[in-house]
Amino acid sequence: MERLFGRAWLVLGHESQVLAPGDFLTTRMGREPVIVVRHVDGSIQVLVNRCAHRGSRVCEGPRGHARQLVCPYHGWTYATDGTLCALPLAEGYDRSPIGVEELGLRRVPRVETYRGFIFASLAPDGPSLLEFLGPLRASFDDLVERAPAGEVEVAGGVFKHAYRGNWKLVLENHNDGVHPAFVHASSIWAARNGAPWDVWEKTGLWVARYGHSWMGDYHDDTRLVAALDHPVFREYRAALERRLGPERTARVLGELRWNSLVYPSCSFMSQFRQLRIIHPIAVDRTVVHAYSFRLKGAPQQMFRDTIAFANVVNGTASPVLTDDLEVYERVQDALTASRNEWVELGRGHGGDVPDRDGTLRGRTGTSEIHIRNQLAAWLEYLDMGGPEGRADAPAMAPQSAQRSEAPRQSRNAPRPA
Ligand code: FES
Ligand SMILES: [Fe+2]
Structure with missing residues (x-):
C-alpha cells in the first residue's frame, strides 16, 4: 500500500464527473480516502477525506455537490481547496485555527489530467504522468x-x-x-x-x-459493423469524418x-x-x-x-x-496451499519482441509477458520505493534478484541504478 499505491499515479476518475465548481466524488488511493473536487478557480483538487479536527470522514457518498465541505461531526467547514474557513466556537482556541495550513484538509501532492482522465499520486516526486503512462x-x-x-x-x-x-x-x-x-x-x-x-x-x-x-x-467492431453496413455506424463514421477527415478517421477506427x-x-x-x-x-x-x-x-x-x-x-x-x-x-x-512455493508464469518467455516506443510484444497473444511485466514493476516499487529508486535504496537483494532475473531481463525498461 505504501510503496506501490502510495507512489504510483492512480486513475481517480474523469473530469466530466466534476464539471462545475463544488462537484465532488469520493474514492480511495490505496488506504487513503480522498475527495476529488472542482474548486472555484476551475482546478481539480484531491483532498484527503479526513477532518483535521478529530478525523471524521467529511464527504460521504460516492458523489455530490457542495459549495463548502462541512464535517458532520462538529461542523468544521472547508473550502473546496481544503482550506479551513469556518468552525463553531472558534474563540475557544488560543489562536484561531482559520487559515492554519495543518488544519485544512490535506492535499494529495500531485494531481494531473490526461485527455480528461484524472490521475493523482501520493508521492511528492517521481516520474511525471506523461512519463509514467509512456x-x-x-x-x-x-x-x-x-x-x-x-x-x-x-x-x-x-x-x-x-x-x-x-x-x-x-x-x-x-x-x-x-x-x-x-x-x-x-x-x-x-x-x-x-x-x-x-x-x-x-x-x-x-x-x-x-x-x-x-x-x-x-x-474489430469497425469490420463487424461495417460488414453489416449498419446505418448507425455510417452516421457515426460521417460525424467522425467531419472532425478528422476520412484518412484520420480510418486510422482512429483501425486502431x-x-x-x-x-x-x-x-x-x-x-x-x-x-x-x-x-x-x-x-x-x-x-x-x-x-x-x-x-x-x-x-x-x-x-x-x-x-x-x-x-x-x-x-x-x-x-x-x-x-x-x-x-x-x-x-x-x-x-494459493494458501503450502506445498508449492511458486506459480508458473513462463508462457512465451524468451520470445518477447522489441517493438515501437520502447515496448515489448509477446511472442503470441497468449504469452504471460504481461504478468511477468507487472511483477517486475511490483518488485521494483517494493524494493526501491518506486521504479525511479531512491538515493538511499539498497542494491537488489541477491535472493530476490536470482529468482526474478528472467522477467527483469526480458524487459527493456532501464534498471534502477
Ligand atoms: S471531527 Fe470534524 S469537526 Fe470534529
Ligand atoms: Fe474473463
Missing part, C-alpha cells in the same frame, strides 16, 4: 479520438463488484487470452461466439514500463485496442468505452468500480450499445464477470 497514452488517445466531438464523458452509472481475492488477480486476468475458453465456456457455448486458438495467438499483446500492458487486433492495463489500479477498453478502477481493500479482498463512457457527438444508439456491453461484461448479473470472480476466489483460496 506508450499507454495511445490507449487513452484511442478512446477520446473515437468521439466525433473529441471528448468523452462518464455516463450511465457505475457497476461495483467485490471478490475475496488479491487485487493483482484482475490485472493478471485482463490480458489472459487462454482463460475465456475455459472460465467462460458456458456463455461461449450459449452465444456460440468462441474464437479459435489461432485468433488468440495472433492477438497483439504489448508491455511497457511501470507494469502497463495492452492487447490489440481483436474484436484496435482491447484491454489496456494501467498498473496498478486500472483496466480499460477504449473500443467498448469501459473503464475499471481496482481498489485493494485487504490482501484477500478487492473492490472494482466499472464506468461507461459516452462518445460526445456519436449517435445515441452507440451509447445504448456501450451500456448493453457493460451489462454483459461488468454488470452484477453478467454471465462473464461472475465466472472471473469465481476463479479469482478459487485462486486466492488454493
Whole structure:
C-alpha cells in the first residue's frame, strides 16, 4: 500500500464527473480516502477525506455537490481547496485555527489530467504522468479520438463488484487470452461466439514500463459493423469524418485496442468505452468500480450499445464477470496451499519482441509477458520505493534478484541504478 499505491499515479476518475465548481466524488488511493473536487478557480483538487479536527470522514457518498465541505461531526467547514474557513466556537482556541495550513484538509501532492482522465499520486516526486503512462497514452488517445466531438464523458452509472481475492488477480486476468475458453465456456457455448486458438495467438499483446500492458487486433467492431453496413455506424463514421477527415478517421477506427492495463489500479477498453478502477481493500479482498463512457457527438444508439456491453461484461448479473470472480476466489483460496512455493508464469518467455516506443510484444497473444511485466514493476516499487529508486535504496537483494532475473531481463525498461 505504501510503496506501490502510495507512489504510483492512480486513475481517480474523469473530469466530466466534476464539471462545475463544488462537484465532488469520493474514492480511495490505496488506504487513503480522498475527495476529488472542482474548486472555484476551475482546478481539480484531491483532498484527503479526513477532518483535521478529530478525523471524521467529511464527504460521504460516492458523489455530490457542495459549495463548502462541512464535517458532520462538529461542523468544521472547508473550502473546496481544503482550506479551513469556518468552525463553531472558534474563540475557544488560543489562536484561531482559520487559515492554519495543518488544519485544512490535506492535499494529495500531485494531481494531473490526461485527455480528461484524472490521475493523482501520493508521492511528492517521481516520474511525471506523461512519463509514467509512456506508450499507454495511445490507449487513452484511442478512446477520446473515437468521439466525433473529441471528448468523452462518464455516463450511465457505475457497476461495483467485490471478490475475496488479491487485487493483482484482475490485472493478471485482463490480458489472459487462454482463460475465456475455459472460465467462460458456458456463455461461449450459449452465444456460440468462441474464437479459435489461432485468433488468440495472433492477438497483439504489448508491455511497457511501470507494469502497463495492452492487447490489440481483436474484436474489430469497425469490420463487424461495417460488414453489416449498419446505418448507425455510417452516421457515426460521417460525424467522425467531419472532425478528422476520412484518412484520420480510418486510422482512429483501425486502431484496435482491447484491454489496456494501467498498473496498478486500472483496466480499460477504449473500443467498448469501459473503464475499471481496482481498489485493494485487504490482501484477500478487492473492490472494482466499472464506468461507461459516452462518445460526445456519436449517435445515441452507440451509447445504448456501450451500456448493453457493460451489462454483459461488468454488470452484477453478467454471465462473464461472475465466472472471473469465481476463479479469482478459487485462486486466492488454493494459493494458501503450502506445498508449492511458486506459480508458473513462463508462457512465451524468451520470445518477447522489441517493438515501437520502447515496448515489448509477446511472442503470441497468449504469452504471460504481461504478468511477468507487472511483477517486475511490483518488485521494483517494493524494493526501491518506486521504479525511479531512491538515493538511499539498497542494491537488489541477491535472493530476490536470482529468482526474478528472467522477467527483469526480458524487459527493456532501464534498471534502477
Ligand atoms: S471531527 Fe470534524 S469537526 Fe470534529
Ligand atoms: Fe474473463
